[in-house]
Amino acid sequence: MQPNSPAPGLYITGLGSQYPPYLLRSEDLDQLAARLHDVSSPGIQKLLRVNRSTGIETRSAVKPYEAGFATQTDPSSITEIDQFFRQAGVDLAIRACQKALTEARVSPQQITHTIAVTCTNQGNPGYDFHVARELNLPPHVDRMLLHGVGCAGGLSILRAAAQIAGGASLRRKPARILAFACELCTPNVRHYLSMAECSTDTDQVNIAAALFSDAAAAFVLCNEYATAQDEKVTPQFELLEWCCDLVPDTAEHMTFYADIDGYRASLDRDIPKYIKSAIRPMFERLLPSYDEQFKSRSTAEGQLLSPLGICDFDWALHPGGRAIIDGVAEVLQLSEDQLQTSREIYRTRGNSSSASVLIVLDRLRSKSKKAHVVATSFGPGLAIEMALLRRCQMNM
Template structure:
């Protein structure tokens, strides 16, 4: 009977659609705008750009924030030419959301394209082999959105399965990677392009007591990661295995970190409580994540760490709470120093930095086998992924 035959085919396909192994990171690409601002010069740049030089006390406070930030430089798309063309951006009494959206609608996918092309080149397969696209940004307020634009720029197949994540903030990269893991492991042969692209232009504002901490931390950038399970033997090189993933929301912390669209762009709120909230909850999140893979008593210093560098205080608090050796968060601190906090895109830069550091180590036997990825965003939300070094795994015969 035709119905029975069809049902048998469906059942057979369901049994074989899952991957045999865990999702892996197969390639990484990053990109930044050309405009570089040294952190020591940022207060002068920012107060000059916004014509706020008369706010001397606030400017001095920003200088102190920048000096203690652990940041040396940042990349920022916004410049004097854009302000001259669109003065409404620095006039809080004039609506500017439409202007900002018009700019980022072009520039956000363009920056993502640059990062994605680097990842695809490293991957070594044609872009048309990508089956799924996940795009995360807080800069998007329009549809069709950046995912469709990026697919067109890269020449992906019309049948590519697209997902857009909006306003996940700094946890966007971690959330996108978790979704990519689920897709890769439940769709045999899937190759997922994760793209995160952020421009602070969408939330740029004139100096305000409640916002200068954020303006002193955030920069612009894009990260791209290709994820797939069961790497092919003819050229795919797994960089990190994603063994388990979880998301935790800290109850009662919705007030601490958030974003809201207004007539003057995206208004972000960043409480000084965030580093402490993360410190008070990180240990239990990590215990829960590692228990899910059968490790009930992990030694945190035996792991490698890919932590979103939301700010120096967040890294310091995690290091203190877990009693980590000073070099354990070196990759995150290096990215913070070189780029600042690029929101969801930053975790791709941290993974890339970890990969480079690992490649420089001569003794692969000494490399940690297990690691963890952490990202933090509105909620307050903690994204956790248990990672495994496929090179150490091979050397140890597991």
């Protein structure tokens, strides 16, 4: 492409999400703690109080608390958690990918790249290798596995896919990218309970056991060279703008490290405050370019449109917690309709880390008629990811 030429066309042509079959209620964690731990300890009491106040009615889980890791005398080791992910996590990711491929009308042999993310597995070869093999993707497929981005990961892989697809467009080559996220958080609950029981400082009690759940999500992103070749492809979203940023001096506010008995997480109570302050400036930075690109396409179709604003967008907000959702709604003056899907996912399934924002984006398609969507997520760093998309298929 020459300087000042139009940006490459980037299209999400298929989306898929997959929850495991079990749902955990808040009282299930109470019962698990009572069965295996000293519920009179200050740390356990603090965790269970938080558990009853999250606003989450049910969390998705790969196992109920009456089976598997929840029935062992001791918490699962990091080795056991790793082995379990390589079976249950891979299977969950495969099902999400199959849904995305089916909707995109793309065969496994047509996939040119894969981009995966997880924070709940660290093995080598990565879990993306096993997913690609089970899906019968070509052995020469270009694979990428992201790590270290936590809950921001769903949009991190969207950003990486956009950059790769744009690079392929510069070379006038088709790109059909299968991107997926998978997290198994509940196998780590026993470790969190044990840590809470031993804690002498209730301010340091990790509340992750009350928030996190299990899920996988996937999408297929194609550039304009791929969609031109595939007559049956029906784009769902066009990706027009994206960016990432770090909130200064917040690196220790959200962490997730491997420990001998599982993963050790930390979540600072000030996270909602920092996210509230970061989201509006990021959106306002992206909006003019998005508006210009959208207008240029609409003008070519003979439409005359007013400038876009916050009220014109649905928000696929990562459901990281009720304080985060409420805080973003307040600072941006969003309506309940604009955050309806994020709230529903949080209430009924909890926070599935990197997969959550993609699940919200997937479900949003059947919930609203707005033509524009902001997707935003955040993770360790504190890192903020944002993408602005135009809906191609409207459910009127």
